[in-house]
Amino acid sequence: MSSEYSGAAAPPHILIFPVPLQGHVSSMLNLAEIFCLSDLHVTVVLTDYSHRRLLRHGGLHSRFSRYGGAFRAATISDGLPDDHPRTGEAIFDVVMSLREVGGEQFRRVMESSDGASRRRVSCLIIDGMMSYTLPVAAERRIPYFIFRTISACAFWSYFCTPEIIAAGEMPLRGNDEDKLTYWRKKEMDFPVTAVPGMEGILRRRDLPGLLRVNDAANLSLQAMAAETKATTKANGFILNTFEDLEGPILDQIRKHIPNLYSVGPLHSHLKSRLESSGFESSQKNSSSFWAEDSSCIDWLDSQPIGSVVYVSFGSVTMLTRDELFEFWYGLVNSGIRFLWVIRPDSVVGNRVGDTIPEELEEGTKRRGHMVEWVPQSTVLGHPSVGVFFTHSGWNSILECVAIGLPMICWAYFVDQMTNSRFVSEVWKMGLDIKDTCDRVIVENVVREVMEVRKDEFLERARAMSIMARNAISEGGSSFVNLNRLNEFLKSTTQR
Incomplete structure (x- = not known):
């Protein structure tokens, strides 16, 4: 795609600003690439830390190089020192720091994003907890959208915070x-x-x-409640979900935010639109903040079909040493094969301990494989994987829904508590063991999902996968909503 345009002919220019965490950035980059495919210009605002991680591990340049000048990444500081952990509960430091230092930096990014080869920014798409960006949009008289990268059910729970308090719950x-x-x-x-x-x-x-x-x-609760309610003032609201998955909750949200765009699952939607445009899928160019170890694919290739539990608790979850060993014993004692992702910084204190019990070492040698990070979309789609043992992050759940893979959910924090409940009780794609970390429970749920109720969960997961595929197909709900969003964005140059 050419980046040479006259001022009058330049496409609409959309500026996107995600919360600088891997799950949020991943969703926003998928949306940004879809916009590039739709002949829009996009600037994505990243923190210096996120940008460095994406350049090192996520293939940011190679992924977007085909779009020439249509895509640009702008960077700001999150105000924290380089050695800040940016994991676990410490991620809230990132959000709160940006609320303090992000406003003026964002203003400078907006001013520098206007160039000879692209239009002035014509629309702003921001993540949650970023109301400090809105005065700039008001001054420039440009529309703005809120894109919350969490589930509709979690967003709706936050939205109803005043009612929950009033009810004494x-x-x-x-x-x-x-x-x-x-x-x-x-x-x-x-x-x-x-x-x-x-x-x-x-x-x-x-x-x-x-x-x-x-x-x-x-303070964190009140800030989230206020930011969530303020979504009603935006020109539109974007969610990475689809009607057949969360339709009843989306209907509730529309009573307060009528201009709602459900466009997910975005990772599948992007893949479909790339293929329709004659491009090779860029899913191999991930949005990972970590180096992906593909050696696990060779190990998976040697396992029977549907025999492996894939275990990953995401990019920010922190485990105590006791939690680590409870999960480990449960997996080994289940007798089921497992592939387990343990980030280098995922254990409190950054160390497992001086000694690992012999029975864990031997059990892992016989039936397990442990790595620091993996190409998750490839692993989830591997025929040897039978279930995903997950922290219940929204991107991970959508990947399972799209593929048709059952889940075991151990929620860590924020929206994951609500997501895991819907997996087990509404979508019935697996089991929810939040607020527990016991080796016997882990052993039992692994056996239940992989053996006792395997056919039941597989049937339900495959049915959900068909719904997801229909949503992003031509004429499907997400397909139509994304086209509607593109048309609005293209009209912003005339406003």
Whole structure:
């Protein structure tokens, strides 16, 4: 695609700003590439840290080189030192720091994004918790969209925070010092009745992580609630989901935000549109912040079909040493083959311990394979993989839905608590073991999904996969919504 345009003929110019975490950046880059395929110009704003990781491990340049000047990455500082961990609960430091330092940097990015070879920015698409960017959009009189990269069900739970508080269903009783014991108490299984469309589904333990607090004045909770409600003021709202997956919840959201675009699963949608445009899929050029070890594919090739549990708890989850060993014992004791991703920084203290029990070492040699990071889309699509043991991040769940793969869900925080409940109780694609970390439970659920109820979960997962494929096919709900979004963005140059 040529990047040479006269000022009058230059395409619309969309500026996209994701929260600088791998799952958010991945979704936003998929949307950005779809826009490039639709002859739009795109600038994606990345933090210096995210940009370095993508250049080193994610193939950012090679992925977008085919679009010439239509794609540009702009960078800002997140205000944190280079050695900040940016994992686990520390990710909130990134969000809060950007709220302090991001405003003026964003203004400079907007000004520098106007160039001779591209139009002035004509529309802004921002992630959640980024209202500090909106004064610039107002000054320039350009429309803006909110793209929340979480599930509709998690977003809707956040949206209903005032109603949940008014109903007395939060704050939760207890105290921070006792929370590990407290989460297991009976109250956590009390139903949540104040979220329309989720009656009979949601329990208090299924509320998103920021709602699982014992003080309604919690600053993070209040900030998220305010940002979520402010979505009603945007020109439109984008979600990476599809109607057959979350239709009833999307209908609830539309009562407050009518101009809603459900366009997912975006990774599948992008692949389909690349193929339709005659391009090779760029899915091999991932949005990974970590070096991918493809040696695991050789190991998978040597395993029987559907025999392997793939275990990965995502890009920011932190495990304690005790949690690590409970999962490890459960996997080994199940007798099922497993491929387990353990990031170098994923264990608190950055070390497993001086000694590993002999039975774990021997069990892993016989039936397991452990790596630091993998090309996840390739692994999930491998015929040897029978189930995904996941942290319930939204991108991971959508990958399973698109492929038709059952799940075991161990939610870590934020939206994952709600996602895991919907996997087990609404979509019935697997089991939810949030708030537990016990080797016996792990052993039992692995056997249940891989052996006892294997056919049941596979049948349901494959049915969901067909729905996902229909959604992104010509005439499908996500296909139509994405075209509608493209048409609006193209019209912004005339506004």
